[in-house]
Amino acid sequence: MWAQAARVQFRAPLDRGRSFASKVGPRGKVQAADPKTQAPRLVPEGTDRVSAAVVEHLERLALVNFSSREAVDRLEKAVAFADQLHAVDTDGVEPLESVLEDRCLYLRSDKVAEGGCAEELLQNSNHVVEEYFVAPPGMLPRVLQTFLLETYY
Numbered sequence: 001m002w003a004q005a006a007r008v009q010f011r012a013p014l015d016r017g018r019s020f021a022s023k024v025g026p027r028g029k030v031q032a033a034d035p036k037t038q039a040p041r042l043v044p045e046g047t048d049r050v051s052a053a054v055v056e057h058l059e060r061l062a063l064v065n066f067s068s069r070e071a072v073d074r075l076e077k078a079v080a081f082a083d084q085l086h087a088v089d090t091d092g093v094e095p096l097e098s099v100l101e102d103r104c105l106y107l108r109s110d111k112v113a114e115g116g117c118a119e120e121l122l123q124n125s126n127h128v129v130e131e132y133f134v135a136p137p138g139m140l141p142r143v144l145q146t147f148l149l150e151t152y153y
Helices: 002-010 052-062 069-087 118-122 142-152
Strands: none
Touching: 052 069
């Protein structure tokens, strides 16, 4: 009984949209973004250059090396392409919940048609540990990458 009362207490009202992070109000109106909470722009307005501080910050976050000028140019082109979205007029456009919201999507039955071929699939991999595929290290810092390569390969 107490579990039902707790569940009802934490249930969201139905007129607030589908998620707590939604910018759509109860009547379907989009709320204006608060400039204090808005993410800073990567490129200052009027320029097409990404600052060195932003490049260094992105290197730390994404573990990507922007040491070459070509990589920084590619980043600046990607940011310039994405900045075109600021110029799009979205007044009167209803927010989508799905790109297929006008169609009825049926779920298929979840029946296993074939299986039992784990050993055969694992033979396709270069590195396997205890019936799991081992992926290459990818974009990790050099120290960790060297450690993983020496330990597992």
